[in-house]
Structure formats: structure tokens, C-alpha cells
Amino acid sequence: xxxxxxxxxxxxxxxxxxxxxxxxxxxxxxxxxxxxxxxxxxxxxxxxxxxxxxxxxxxxxxxxxxxxxxxxxxxxxxxxxxxxxxxxxxxxxxxxxxxxxxxxxxxxxxxxxxxxxxxxxxxxxxxxxxxxxxxxxxxxxxxxxxxxxxxxxxxxxxxxxxxxxxxxxxxxxxxxxxxxxxxxxxxxxxxxxxxxxxxxxxxxxxxxxxxxxxxxxxxxxxxxxxxxxxxxxxxxxxxxxxxxxxxxxxxxxxxxxxxxxxxxxxxxxxxxxxxxxxxxxxxxxxxxxxxxxxxxxxx
Amino acid sequence: xxxxxxxxxxxxxxxxxxxxxxxxxxxxxxxxxxxxxxxxxxxxxxxxxxxxxxxxxxxxxxxxxxxxxxxxxxxxxxxxxxxxxxxxxxxxxxxxxxxxxxxxxxxxxxxxxxxxxxxxxxxxxxxxxxxxxxxxxxxxxxxxxxxxxxxxxxxxxxxxxxxxxxxxxxxxxxx
Numbered sequence: 050x051x052x053x054x055x056x057x058x059x060x061x062x063x064x065x066x067x068x069x070x071x072x073x074x075x076x077x078x079x080x081x082x083x084x085x086x087x088x089x090x091x092x093x094x095x096x097x098x099x100x101x102x103x104x105x106x107x108x109x110x111x112x113x114x115x116x117x118x119x120x121x122x123x124x125x126x127x128x129x130x131x132x133x134x135x136x137x138x139x140x141x142x143x144x145x146x147x148x149x150x151x152x153x154x155x156x157x158x159x160x161x162x163x164x165x166x167x168x169x170x171x172x173x174x175x176x177x178x179x180x181x182x183x184x185x186x187x188x189x190x191x192x193x194x195x196x197x198x199x200x201x202x203x204x205x206x207x208x209x210x211x212x213x214x215x216x217x218x219x220x221x222x223x224x225x226x227x228x229x230x231x232x233x234x235x236x237x238x239x240x241x242x243x244x245x246x247x248x249x250x251x252x253x254x255x256x257x258x259x260x261x262x263x264x265x266x267x268x269x270x271x272x273x274x275x276x277x278x279x280x281x282x283x284x285x286x287x288x289x290x291x292x293x294x295x296x297x298x299x300x301x302x303x304x305x306x307x308x309x310x311x312x313x314x315x316x317x318x319x320x321x322x323x324x325x326x327x328x329x330x331x332x333x334x335x336x337x338x339x340x341x342x343x344x345x346x347x348x
Numbered sequence: 349x350x351x352x353x354x355x356x357x358x359x360x361x362x363x364x365x366x367x368x369x370x371x372x373x374x375x376x377x378x379x380x381x382x383x384x385x386x387x388x389x390x391x392x393x394x395x396x397x398x399x400x401x402x403x404x405x406x407x408x409x410x411x412x413x414x415x416x417x418x419x420x421x422x423x424x425x426x427x428x429x430x431x432x433x434x435x436x437x438x439x440x441x442x443x444x445x446x447x448x449x450x451x452x453x454x455x456x457x458x459x460x461x462x463x464x465x466x467x468x469x470x471x472x473x474x475x476x477x478x479x480x481x482x483x484x485x486x487x488x489x490x491x492x493x494x495x496x497x498x499x500x501x502x503x504x505x506x507x508x509x510x511x512x513x514x515x516x517x518x519x520x521x522x523x
Contacts, residue, residue: 264412
């Protein structure tokens with residue numbers, strides 16, 4: 050008799066915590082889920098707290114102490130079996146407490162780690178919106194010494210390259226390539242303003258640019274300005290540039306820069322970037338003429 | 349014995365000054381070439397086939413390329429030293445300005461031995477795979493690309509001359 054009453058007490062003592070435990074599991078799941086919420090690549094990791102919080106339950110089931118199982122199909126229907134299964138001793142309780150404490154600790158650690166990682170990642174993550182934030186905005190001086198802005202080229206497509214004339218060792222053939230692209234475009238080239246913006250305004254004065262652009266397409270316009278004006282233009286186009294020391298060359302420095310061609314549409318909005326190394330001139334010309342052709346069809 | 353040979357080789361390589369090493373990186377197997385249409389100083393149209401039988405140093409350049417301008421006198425001296433029935437320097441300009449531009453530049457810096465050669469930049473860049481200037485190719489007497497260098501060099505330096513002489517000899521034995 051004492052045995053039975055003990056068992057009943059034990060059973061009721063377990064069935065009440067089992068509901069609490071279910072709540073706790075839900076809580077951990079919520080923490081894990083919360084950490085993973087709105088964070089695509091960690092959703093997979095978000096499953097970890099869930100698994101961890103369910104681990105003690107699995108362990109207890111293995112030990113024959115599964116409270117949630119017994120909660121649903123437990124003592125009422127099968128009192129005898131349950132009595133056999135649930136001989137709760139202080140050792141069992143200690144194991145249970147240890148497992149739960151471990152699970153809670155791990156779940157909290159994972160959640161904290163997850164939140165910290167999200168904060169760190171936030172700054173480094175590039176967010177792409179519908180349109181590239183590259184704008185044709187500049188106030189510069191052309192190779193004739195005239196002040197120009199993007200407004201002077203409004204209504205035409207713009208093909209823009211950033212570079213400099215004092216190549217110290219190997220000269221990029223980018224402007225010759227651009228020249229080739231324009232030639233391949235034939236009459237469509239008239240729809241395009243080819244612009245060469247120097248990233249080295251110190252040396253590339255309008256006079257220097259005038260001599261330089263004469264080597265390339267007759268429509269090519271060389272643009273320079275003050276350091277500040279050039280900085281604003283490179284910022285608007287998101288062009289990287291960095292002054293580096295150079296052993297060769299007359300002035301002991303060169304300007305490293307990204308060698309992209311920017312294609313901007315008639316409204317000065319961003320259309321595409323090209324790199325010389327990525328396609329032959331014919332292909333780049335085709336891609337541009339397709340865009341001009343599409344524009345004709347839609348208007 | 350093998351190890352000794354290896355060590356001796358490594359030592360020789362390490363001890364030799366950079367200038368004594370070969371100027372151009374040679375291909376394992378000489379490569380077939382395409383030729384753009386070339387115009388010479390007398391306005392004649394030709395292709396690289398016109399130089400078959402002679403080893404050719406083909407330098408692709410333009411007046412707007414400062415390092416190309418800087419190395420031009422060394423090419424002139426190389427032509428003076430080695431130019432003849434077995435070897436020829438072809439300094440091929442891709443200037444839009446064509447012969448006139450190049451002639452003016454030659455006069456300006458006092459070029460005496462180089463002949464004038466120009467080519468349309470689009471066709472030259474495409475046919476010869478040029479992605480930067482100067483680009484210099486060493487072409488065998490059989491018309492194949494033996495070596496290629498991107499960037500300037502001292503073409504009349506002892507190391508350049510010995511490498512070119514070796515290629516001339518190799519071309520002679522293959523005739």
C-alpha cells in the first residue's frame with residue numbers, strides 16, 4: 050500500500066512538471082527561433098537550440114522517464130505499466146535536473162552567440178536594393194578647360210571609364226578597347242557620350258588630357274578637376290582609387306583603381322558595368338546596341 | 349650525384365643576378381599565330397608571313413603609352429646589333445594616328461634603325477591577344493610565338509640578346 054501511494058504521488062509529481070517542461074521546451078524553441086528569425090542563413094543553426102532542448106527529453110525517454118509521453122497516455126490508462134516504468138528515485142531527479150540545466154545553458158549560449166553574430170554581420174553585409182546606387186553626378190572640367198556636369202550629357206547614354214595617363218609600367222588598353230567598342234557600334238555610337246575621368250587630377254590637367262584623348266575615339270571627352278571634384282565623382286560612381294608609391298615612372302606614384310566601364314542610361318541612371326577582360330569588344334558592343342535597340346522598341 | 353647536380357643548379361640560379369635571367373617567359377611549345385594586317389613605312393600592306401625565315405621580336409606599342417616610349421631606344425639599339433637576314437625587330441604601333449604619328453615620334457626621339465609598322469588597333473589587339481602595352485612577342489623563323497612579355501624591358505641588355513640569339517640558333521637548326 051505504501052508502495053502504491055508513493056507511486057501515485059510520484060506519478061502526480063511528474064505529470065505536473067511535465068506540463069511545465071513542455072512550456073520550457075516551447076520557450077527554448079522560441080529563443081532559438083527568435084535568434085534565427087529574419088536571418089536566413091542561420092535558420093539552419095536556429096534548429097540547434099530546439100534539438101538541444103529536446104535532447105534531455107530524449108535522454109529521459111531512453112532512461113524510461115519520459116514525462117510528456119506519460120502525460121498523454123500515462124497513469125490513467127495504464128497505471129500499472131506506468132508504475133513499473135516510473136520508479137523515480139533521487140538519482141533520477143538529479144540526472145533530470147542536470148540534463149535540463151545543461152540544455153538551458155547550451156540553448157542560452159547558442160542564442161547569445163547567434164544574436165552577437167547577427168550584430169557583427171550587420172555592418173559587413175552588403176544590402177542590394179532594386180537599383181544600384183551608382184549615379185552619374187559630377188562637376189568637372191573637360192579637356193578644353195570647360196566646366197561640365199552630368200547635365201551636359203543628358204539625353205545621351207554615357208560610357209564612363211576612370212583612369213590616368215601616367216601608367217608606370219604596363220598601360221591598360223582600356224581606352225583603346227572602348228574605342229573599339231564605339232567603332233563596332235557604328236552609328237549607334239552617336240547616342241553615347243564616351244567619358245574618361247582621371248583619378249590623378251594632380252598630373253592630368255586639361256592640357257595633358259587634351260593630348261591624351263586625341264589618341265583615342267574622336268568623341269572621347271577627358272574630364273579632370275580638383276581633388277575634391279574628382280573625389281565626389283568617384284564617390285558617386287563608387288569607384289575605388291588609391292594613391293600608391295611606384296618605383297618606375299616620373300613622379301614616384303601611381304593611382305590604383307578599379308577598371309570598370311560604366312554604362313549609364315539617358316537619365317543618368319545606372320545600366321551596367323563591363324570589364325575589358327570579361328568579353329571581347331564585339332560582345333560588349335552587342336550588349337550596348339541591344340539596350341539601345343530595346344529602348345527604340347519601347348518608345 | 350643527382351642531388352649534387354640539383355644543388356649546383358639551384359646555387360647557380362640563386363647566384364645569378366636577376367639581369368642575367370631570361371627576359372621573356374618562353375612557352376613550352378611554340379604557339380601558332382594570327383596576323384593582323386600590317387602597313388609598313390612605305391605604305392605596303394603585309395602580314396607577319398612576310399617575315400617568315402627570320403626570327404622576329406614583335407613589339408606592340410603606342411605613343412600614348414609612356415613605358416612603350418621609354419623602351420623604344422633599346423629596341424632601336426637591338427635592331428642595330430642583331431638586325432639582318434636572320435633577325436628583325438618589328439615595332440608595331442597601334443596608334444590611331446597611323447604612320448604620321450609614329451614617324452613624328454621616331455624623329456622626335458632619334459630612332460635610326462627601326463622600320464615603321466602600324467596596324468589598326470582593334471585588329472592588332474584581337475589577333476595578337478593584347479591586353480596591355482607594351483606587349484612583346486618573340487616569333488620563331490617558322491612564324492610561331494616562342495615567348496611573350498607584358499611590360500617594358502631593356503631589349504639591348506646582354507640577357508635579352510643572349511636569349512634572342514639562342515632562339516635564332518634554334519630556328520636555324522629547324523630549317
